Amino acid sequence: MAVYALTGFSLVSLLSFGYLSWDWMKPGLVADVPTGPLEKSLPPAFARPPHIIFILTDDQGYHDVGYHGSDIQTPTLDRLAAEGVKLENYYIQPICTPSRSQLITGRYQIHTGLQHSIIRPRQPNCLPLDQVTLPQKLQEAGYSTHMVGKWHLGFYKKECLPTRRGFDTFLGSLTGNVDYYTYDNCDGPGVCGYDLHEGEDVAWDQSGKYSTFLYAQRVSKILASHSPREPIFIYVAFQAVHTPLQSPKEYIYRYRSMGNVARRKYAAMVTCMDEAVKNITWALKKYGYYDNSVIVFSTDNGGQTFSGGSNWPLRGRKGTYWEGGVRGIGFVHSPLIKRKRRTSWALVHITDWYPTLVSLARGNLSNVPGLDGYNVWPAISEGKESPRTEILHNIDPLYNHAKYGSLEDGFGIWNTAVQASIRVGEWKLLTGDPGYSDWIPPQTLTNFPGSWWNLERLTDGPRKSVWLFNITADPYERYDLSEQRPDVVRALLLRLAYYNRTAIPVRYPAENPRAHPDFNGGAWGPWAGEDDVEEWEGGREPPKSRGKKKKCKICKLRSFFRKLNTRLMSNRI
Structure with a gap:
């Protein structure tokens, strides 16, 4: 117990130092450009619908921003957050596709069929076409909509592409991760293709340009060609800082004293992304958008600790x-915020951006019933109480069932072998x-993980299937209260059972060999025809490839990546 007390003291001290070490007297980004009348005196309601810039980073860890006490330099993010509203009770999903789908639809993954894993390049799967997306609602409200960056919501047919789901323009990648310079992506040995698209065409001519720079430049170009008198929505989904760990040398040089190579490269990528955000903010001011803009910054999931990230x-x-x-x-930066320069502990989830942004745009939400998100703008701008009191993190019936879970352990309410998580109140x-x-x-450390690896390793985890934490009092999840508070466990299991009754079937179809880039001119892109779609969406297996040798090779690849996926997603070593 003494060890836990000491550990808790050290953690609190570290966090306190991280917050107190920020220099609040630094001049802000707002001071870089003369402020307009909106900055001085805001009307009760916005004179015009605001310009919305949503910035999403990939695999950036909770600790990997300056104002959380990081050793990584993020001066732009620090200043934008300090002058806006920091969201310190903000939740996302643990992997890529789920976070992006919930942002775009305002619905939990159990309500879109995407509750298991991610959408893989060769799967005939994408964001359900019956979902009205965030950019589509903003288009209805008169917005020009643009996407720059990583899609990762499926592309097996053209109807799944960003330009068919509400975006006027698109520059970015369709798959989950690509090379930052060549834009190649391999979904297994020999299954490689180019993945950078301009609209619905392959952008071969952009190869060689570092994606973080390319995407920031595209945002500036969009702002330069658009009129600030007309509302605009730009979704900037940076590839950074997902693997592969690649960065221009000048950024790596700044962290040459870091002993751990992965951390050094990762830090360089974060700082490079920070400068890209600075350039986007500068463009907003240069072209006259800033005074009537809302900038939302969010990560998509926790950091990958074996690739330089830290949570x-x-x-x-x-x-x-x-x-x-x-x-x-997460944070929001805007001259339109009524109570700036503060930290908000209001409960916010990534699904909340859909109704929040559509409401800001004066759009109509009456024809999209059943949203899981809430309008949290009053909580962000005015400091009011959040309308959200609970979050369903997920229910995944396909994930490997826990060995020691059972319906009996769940009071006959819930099979505790099923992977699920929920937050209700604290x-x-x-x-x-x-x-x-x-x-x-x-x-x-140079030799990380080394001896540090075993400092806080747990050995009792595999023998459990239920955990309960008071997140307000114990944000680091060190004290499991499931045995002390069976009444709370029972109440939350009832909520899981309630949500599960509203879930739709999981969509996780088998991979199809016809998705191979070799059949698409060497690039990843749509590959299914209408007849194929009808057959595969009905749940039947895709056509088997001809030729015994080729068939066996594909089977081996499928088996290899199924095992690899299980290993990565189960987070076991």
């Missing part, structure tokens, strides 16, 4: 339902296998 002092990492996997970096419940559960310090 310290939170528990777990990307791919897990511990706080390190689902608590995100309580958080996890069942099944939540994923890798250690607390991992920042990888600053």
